[in-house]
Amino acid sequence: MHRKKSKLLISFLAIVLLLSTFSMGAFANTSQNATELRTAELFGEIDLASSARTTFIVELEAESMVEAKQKGKSQSKAKLASERGKVVADLQNKVKNAKVNREYDHVFSGFSVELPANKVTEVLTIPGVKAVYPNVEYTVDALEVDPEVFNPNMLESAPFIGSDQAWDAGFTGDGVTVAVIDTGTDYTHPDLAHAFGDYKGWDFVDNDHDPQETPPGDPRGGSTNHGTHVAGTVAANGAIKGVAPDATLLAYRVLGPGGSGSTENVVAGIERAVQDGADVMNLSLGNSLNNPDWATSIALDWAMAEGVVAVTSNGNSGPNNWTVGSPGTSRDAISVGATRLPYNVYTSEISTSEGIEYPSAKVMGFPSDDELLKLNEGEFELVYAGLGAAADFEGKDFTGKIALISRGEFAFVDKATNAKNAGAVGAIIFNNVAGEHADVPGMAVPTIKTTLDDGQRLLAELEAGNHTVSFDIVFDKEVGETMADFSSRGPVTFTWMIKPDVSAPGVNITSTIPTHNPDDPHGYGAFQGTSMSAPHVAGAAALILEAHPTWGVDHVKAALMNTAEDVIDPATGKVYPHNSQGAGSIRVLDAIQSDTLVTSGSHSFGKFVKDTGNQVERQSFTIKNLSDESKHYSFDVEFAGNPEGIKVMTSNNLKIQNGNTQQVNFNVLVNTAKLDPGYYEGTIKVNDGSSTIDVPTILFVGEPDYPRVTGAFLGKEDDHYDVGSYLPGGAEVLAYDMYEFDAVNGAIGAPIGTIGEFANVPAPIHEFTWNGQVNGEVLPNGDYVLAVYVKQAGVEEYKAYLITKE
Numbered sequence: 001m002h003r004k005k006s007k008l009l010i011s012f013l014a015i016v017l018l019l020s021t022f023s024m025g026a027f028a029n030t031s032q033n034a035t036e037l038r039t040a041e042l043f044g045e046i047d048l049a050s051s052a053r054t055t056f057i058v059e060l061e062a063e064s065m066v067e068a069k070q071k072g073k074s075q076s077k078a079k080l081a082s083e084r085g086k087v088v089a090d091l092q093n094k095v096k097n098a099k100v101n102r103e104y105d106h107v108f109s110g111f112s113v114e115l116p117a118n119k120v121t122e123v124l125t126i127p128g129v130k131a132v133y134p135n136v137e138y139t140v141d142a143l144e145v146d147p148e149v150f151n152p153n154m155l156e157s158a159p160f161i162g163s164d165q166a167w168d169a170g171f172t173g174d175g176v177t178v179a180v181i182d183t184g185t186d187y188t189h190p191d192l193a194h195a196f197g198d199y200k201g202w203d204f205v206d207n208d209h210d211p212q213e214t215p216p217g218d219p220r221g222g223s224t225n226h227g228t229h230v231a232g233t234v235a236a237n238g239a240i241k242g243v244a245p246d247a248t249l250l251a252y253r254v255l256g257p258g259g260s261g262s263t264e265n266v267v268a269g270i271e272r273a274v275q276d277g278a279d280v281m282n283l284s285l286g287n288s289l290n291n292p293d294w295a296t297s298i299a300l301d302w303a304m305a306e307g308v309v310a311v312t313s314n315g316n317s318g319p320n321n322w323t324v325g326s327p328g329t330s331r332d333a334i335s336v337g338a339t340r341l342p343y344n345v346y347t348s349e350i351s352t353s354e355g356i357e358y359p360s361a362k363v364m365g366f367p368s369d370d371e372l373l374k375l376n377e378g379e380f381e382l383v384y385a386g387l388g389a390a391a392d393f394e395g396k397d398f399t400g401k402i403a404l405i406s407r408g409e410f411a412f413v414d415k416a417t418n419a420k421n422a423g424a425v426g427a428i429i430f431n432n433v434a435g436e437h438a439d440v441p442g443m444a445v446p447t448i449k450t451t452l453d454d455g456q457r458l459l460a461e462l463e464a465g466n467h468t469v470s471f472d473i474v475f476d477k478e479v480g481e482t483m484a485d486f487s488s489r490g491p492v493t494f495t496w497m498i499k500p501d502v503s504a505p506g507v508n509i510t511s512t513i514p515t516h517n518p519d520d521p522h523g524y525g526a527f528q529g530t531s532m533s534a535p536h537v538a539g540a541a542a543l544i545l546e547a548h549p550t551w552g553v554d555h556v557k558a559a560l561m562n563t564a565e566d567v568i569d570p571a572t573g574k575v576y577p578h579n580s581q582g583a584g585s586i587r588v589l590d591a592i593q594s595d596t597l598v599t600s601g602s603h604s605f606g607k608f609v610k611d612t613g614n615q616v617e618r619q620s621f622t623i624k625n626l627s628d629e630s631k632h633y634s635f636d637v638e639f640a641g642n643p644e645g646i647k648v649m650t651s652n653n654l655k656i657q658n659g660n661t662q663q664v665n666f667n668v669l670v671n672t673a674k675l676d677p678g679y680y681e682g683t684i685k686v687n688d689g690s691s692t693i694d695v696p697t698i699l700f701v702g703e704p705d706y707p708r709v710t711g712a713f714l715g716k717e718d719d720h721y722d723v724g725s726y727l728p729g730g731a732e733v734l735a736y737d738m739y740e741f742d743a744v745n746g747a748i749g750a751p752i753g754t755i756g757e758f759a760n761v762p763a764p765i766h767e768f769t770w771n772g773q774v775n776g777e778v779l780p781n782g783d784y785v786l787a788v789y790v791k792q793a794g795v796e797e798y799k800a801y802l803i804t805k806e
Contacts, residue, residue, distance in 0.1 A: 040124045041131040042765055043291065043726075046713055047117055054117040055101065055135035057110060057263050057295045060087060061128050064109040066274075066302040080105045087128045088113075094122040102264050106271045107302035108295060112264035118715050121722050121767075133295045135262045138255060138285045157505035158233075160341055160481075161536060162589040163243045166543045171592060173244025173542035175549075178234050179273035179281040179308075180535075181266065182227030184211045184253035186514040189522045191238030192231055195249040202272050204265040205256035214257045216516050221257025225513040229527055230284045232512030233535035234542070240511065240524065243539025243588070244546075250278060255285060263295050266327075270299040274308050279545055282538035283312040284531035286325045286488075290706075291728075291764070292495045294326035297333075304332040304553045309545070311336060311538040313530035314500040315488030321579055321679075322706055323488040324499045328530075334541075334557050335499045338487040338506025338533040339567055339585055342480045344369060348448050349472040350428065352382070352461045360436065360451040363473065364412070364429060365443035372446040375426050375471040382469040384462055385422075388415030388429070399423035402469055403445075404458055407432045416443040428469075430455020479570050481505075483580050487530055490579040491604065491698065493706050493728045494763070498602045498696055500582040501557065502564050504540075506533035540588040547592045554599045555624070561601025562693045563590035578602070578681050578696040595627040598686050598693050605699035608670040609793060615672065620665045621695070623686065625656040631688045635664070637697070639682035645674030646682075646699070670701065677702030677794075703729060703793025712736075712788050714803040717769075721805070723756065724767035725788045731761040733791040738774060741783045741802065748785050748800060772805070781805050 046054075062083040068075030084103060091113065092098050098115040112135060113123075123132050158164070166172075184203065187196040201211040214224040237245035252269040255261035266285065273281045281303065283296075291297070300310040310333035317323040328335040346363045366372035381401040386392040388405035403419040405427055412429060419427045430450045431437050437449060448471070450458070458469075484507050490499030509532035513525040537560065544556050551559075564584030566575045575581075583601055599622050608615045625631050632655050637648035650666030684695040712725040723736060736756045740749030753774040758766065772778055787800040 040126075040129040042120070042124055042724075042767070043131060043133045043294065046120060046134050047715075050117040052117055053114055054120070055112055055114045055262065055264060056120055056123070057112050057133040057135055057267065058087070058091075058123060058129060059108070059110040059131040059133070059295065059298075060084060061130045062109055064107055064302060065105055066107050066306045067109070070302070070305045077105055080109060083128060084109075084111060087126055090126045091123060094126070095119045102268050104267055104271055107274055107306065108267050108271065108299040110295075118717075121715065121717065131293075133263060135264050136287050136289065138261050138263070138266055138287055138296075156341055157509055157536060158241060158243050158539075160505060161243070161540065161585070162587045163539070163543070165589040166547075166592060167245075169589065169592070171543045171547045173235060173247030173539065173546055175248075176244065176279045176542040176545045177248040177250060177277060178244070178538055178542055179250045179252060179276070179278035180227055180231045180234065181252045181254055181269040181273060181281055181283045182230050182285065183224040183255045183259055184213045184227045185231045185249065185251035186213050186225075186228040186512070186522070187211075187249075187251060189228060189232070189512050189514065191236040191240060191512050191522075192228070192249065194237055195231075195235045195247060196251075197248065199250070199276075201251035201253075201276075202269075203253040204268050204272075205253050205261070211251040211253040213514050218257045221260070223516050224255070224257070224259050225516075225525065226255070226259055226284070226527070226531065227251060227253070228513050229509075229511040229525060230282060230531060230535045233509065233532060234282065234539040236512050242511075243536055244542035247539070247542045250276060261285075266296050267299045270296070270303055270310075274303050274306055278308055280309045280311065280538050280541045282535050283310070283327055284529075284534045286313055286315045286328055286530075288315070288317060288323075288325045290322055290324055290329055290493050291326060292329045292331055292492050292497070294329065296327040297330040300327050300330040300333040304330075307553060309538075309541045309553050309556050310334065311534050311541060313534040314338075316486045316529050318487045318489050319483075319485045319580070321489045322491070322493070324490045324492060325488065328488065328499055329492045331495060331497065332553075334501050334537055334560065335582070336530060336534040336537045337500035337503040337581055338484040338528070338530045339503045339581075340482050340484055340507035341505055342478065344478050345476040346372065347474050347476050350448060350450075351470045351472070352458070352468065353464075353466045356457060356461065358450055358454040358457060360454045361448055362436075362450075363439075364447040364449035365416070365440040366446040367444060373473060375446055376473055379468045379470045380425070381467055382428075382458070382462065383467075384459065385419065388418055388427075390418050390421070393418055393422035396422075400425055403427045404455075404462070405429045406455065407437055412438075412440050412447070413443060416445050416447050420444040428458065430458065481567050481585055482570060483567055483576050484528070486528075487533075487580070489577075491704070496604045496606050496698070496700060496704060498578045498582060498604060498698055501601065502537060502560050502582045503567060503585050504533040504536035506530055537586060540586055540591065543588055544592055555597055558597040558599040558601045559591040559594045560586050562596070562598055562695075563587050563594060566694075578698055583694070583696055595625070596631070596633075596686070596688055596693060597624040597626065598622070598695055599624070600695075602695060603684065603697040605668045605697065607700040607702070607704060608672050609702060610672050613671070613673065615670050617668050617670075618665065619668065620663050621684075622661055622663050623654070623656060624661040625658055628658055630655060630657045634687045635666075636685045636687070637666075637682055638685065639680055643675060643680060645671040646680065648684075668699065670699065672701055675701045679704070703795060705795075708790040708792050708795055708797040709788050709799050712786055712799075712801045712803070714786060714805065716806050721770045721772055722767055723770045723786070724765060725790075726765055727761060727763050727790060727792075729792050730763040731766070731790045731792050732759065733789070734758045734761045734766060735789040737787040737789065738779065739785040739787060739800070741785050743783065748787075752779065752784070779805060
């Protein structure tokens with residue numbers, strides 16, 4: 001083996017990937033002292049060199065109540081408690097100061113435990129332990145809109161997905177309970193109070209029955225409002241109206257001060273919501289771990305199996321592939337991406353005196369197209385209004401005029417509103433710093449923006465006595481619904497599933513928030529993120545369940561996916577990839593009125609890795625005919641570009657009687673010799689003679705382009721060190737090289753030697769013992785760079801991690 005080093009800056013976070021990777025290279029002094037271990041699985045990045053007390057989630061081999069039920073096995077809480085007790089007793093014998101915090105038995109079997117991080121490997125050897133997960137931080141998936149951009153008139157997203165049409169059809173979420181697992185909820189907000197009964201939910205942060213948001217002044221962190229915003233999107237019914245305004249809400253506070261929390265509380269919240277009888281649950285939270293077998297993802301899968309529609313945000317780490325994180329990686333839960341609502345684009349020119357140009361002039365925002373275009377009708381008097389505060393308009397006549405306003409101090413929309421209240425028919429807002437400021441949909445008056453330089457020119461015109469301005473505003477184009485760049489993309493590692501499943505509006509979403517101001521405690525705010533998209537889908541699920549109370553979770557999910565509309569990328573004019581938008585943007589009334597359900601709503605054929613010849617994979621889906629008559633279904637499968645080498649074989653047509661369900665089998669034959677390695681996506685088209693349902697599908701030729709190594713660790717035991725790495729796809733060849741650490745430059749130093757080489761290593765984790773020696777000599781304690789070389793399916797990676805040998 002030859003692995004060359006290249007200079008590399010090192011992150012000073014413990015056990016974290018470096019900012020770039022090594023190229024192939026350099027030496028192979030293989031250790032003779034490496035012995036592989038067989039243990040329970042250990043997930044995540046853990047600093048095994050640390051003695052700091054750390055919380056972990058332990059999953060047991062004994063099945064949870066729901067898992068056993070779904071598998072037709074006998075299980076009881078008493079029996080599960082006994083099995084758990086044995087593991088806990090063994091653990092406390094091995095680690096004397098281990099402290100068990102929470103115990104789980106309903107949708108997840110295990111417990112959370114606090115112990116020194118360098119003792120976690122002791123847990124892996126205990127009989128009955130299936131896996132150990134770090135108690136990772138979960139944060140809200142929301143990006144607060146700049147206060148200058150906030151507009152209380154933005155609430156167009158619920159009607160956009162068809163909620164108002166569903167209300168007109170008689171479906172408002174009545175009788176359906178939605179659990180909001182989040183930062184808590186201000187259940188006293190006048191738009192939300194109707195949705196809560198005497199039992200509000202549970203607070204897992206403070207362990208009491210009051211799941212309110214975190215107020216200001218908590219020494220543990222900042223105040224929160226995220227869960228209230230999410231709850232309003234689901235079920236507000238007041239000044240604003242959520243998707244399911246008559247739904248019942250339950251709040252579970254699992255994210256505390258500052259809007260962050262941990263796995264142990266999130267899993268506990270999922271368990272409690274299922275046991276409390278929720279019909280739908282919303283989790284607008286996430287982490288960056290792309291793994292379907294994470295504690296939260298597992299809990300959501302079993303919640304779905306128990307009949308609770310679980311909806312979760314896909315994450316805000318886009319736009320690259322593989323950025324979806326748990327619990328969005330769940331096999332069964334509905335993961336949601338974020339879109340931006342459609343908008344019109346106009347060009348704008350402004351004129352004052354001859355020869356003076358304002359090249360930066362652009363349309364910033366407007367209440368309607370008609371009001372904007374009225375600015376083309378003649379000349380207007382221009383009047384300076386300073387910062388646009390209400391006081392800046394006093395004593396001046398703005399009726400029928402244009403207000404010239406400087407950016408600064410407070411929100412753009414307030415400036416425009418003050419201009420409207422003073423009688424102005426439009427506004428020009430110039431920047432107070434270099435550069436361009438944001439567009440703001442829905443301003444109270446048509447508003448043009450300029451740079452600071454052009455603003456100074458306008459002020460100079462006024463000082464010179466030139467007080468008139470005219471406009472030339474021209475329609476440029478309409479931009480339809482688009483995917484938000486921040487929305488995380490799939491696929492999911494190991495399962496290679498498409499994620500998100502569907503998308504919904506998530507940009508500039510206005511909803512309820514607590515102000516934490518005793519004099520005016522209830523307000524509204526605009527946030528954006530997949531956190532805002534998920535509750536649109538949770539609310540839609542509530543409407544569907546009211547309309548179809550006997551539907552199972554798979555029917556609800558299929559209805560949303562089968563009726564979703566394609567989202568078009570304006571940059572290309574083509575449909576966004578499946579792993580950007582899922583099946584598309586939801587349309588709730590169409591979902592309610594479905595007369596055919598195709599489940600699953602998307603398919604992954606996985607990977608085809610034969611070097612030559614054909615490989616066949618078999619799949620199936622079910623079709624449920626909900627109509628009043630028998631239907632004939634035909635099938636077609638199209639892969640983008642119609643690549644030679646992919647053939648799908650299925651029935652030409654199928655007759656299904658009304659009310660019946662039938663399974664459809666199909667085979668996919670891939671000749672890898674005729675295809676370049678890579679990602680291929682297609683669409684299964686199911687046609688009943690009058691309409692077509694598009695089912696997204698993907699496959700990979702060769703090993704997918706997921707990261708081959710995602711972390712490494714080194715931890716001290718009594719007489720040896722545990723060394724390992726995280727390998728999503730395993731490794732045909734795996735090697736660990738040690739380098740000196742150049743602390744002055746934060747870079748890799750001189751090579752020291754190879755401490756372990758292995759072959760045919762299975763996923764997802766590898767671990768071995770090391771005696772602390774390199775080439776027969778003990779390596780002194782200190783900071784080093786541990787570089788991990790992986791070769792898998794023709795792809796090589798070499799990544800480095802800063803570690804400490806103690």
